[in-house]
Amino acid sequence: MIQKPPVRLAIYDMDKTITHAPTWTPFLLQTARRGGAPWRLALVPFAGIAALGYVGKLISRGRLKYVMQRMMLGKRMSPAEERRAADAFADRVMRDGVFASARTQIAVDRAAGYRLVMATASYRFYVEAIAKRLGFDAVIGTESVRDTDGVLLAGIEGENCYGPAKLRMIEAWMAREGIDREAAHVRFYSDHVSDAPTFAWADEPFAVNAHGPLRLLAKAKGWVMPDWER
8 A cells, every 4th residue: 555645734823933023913003093093092001901911810811802802993894894904914014024034934844845834823814814925825823703794893703722722723623624643744833832732742843932931841842943033
């Protein structure tokens, strides 16, 4: 029997792995400023209070995302508004927000036959525009609540794609794609220790731009630590 070659997957986190900085707050601020409701910028201090609530473990990450989206984008966002906002922000990120070394590694993985997958805690509705410009094949991200007409609402549908949930969502995506884990070779790139479950699950874990707890964990596990910030 001829054995099939393994499916090659290169799975990347986005914020501070591929991009220089987190993207959610900049996306909200740009969209509020350009979306005909600049008055919403006056709510930024209240969003900051909500962020402090998350730091103090008074609210969850998911609740924080809901509060920030509700303040900055409002109750509803039509599909056309959503596309315009995502495309405008993706264009900004591509101009000066992506590590050159990340672009290089993405190109290397693509040339080596890896299927490029972005797995991020950020909302998929705006991440897909960035991933498309970078040549990714698929995006796994936090899903948004929508009404029956597909209008974007504030809130998370399902799990926040973070920590152990990210690995569950990757595995669910692989199941939908018909990819057997035993028949796949997985590279995983991330900057954050919250992705420890996915690092441990991957065949080739890369602790990119590792700081603090992740650097300590990567040293203990012997994971490669590329520095794409230089």
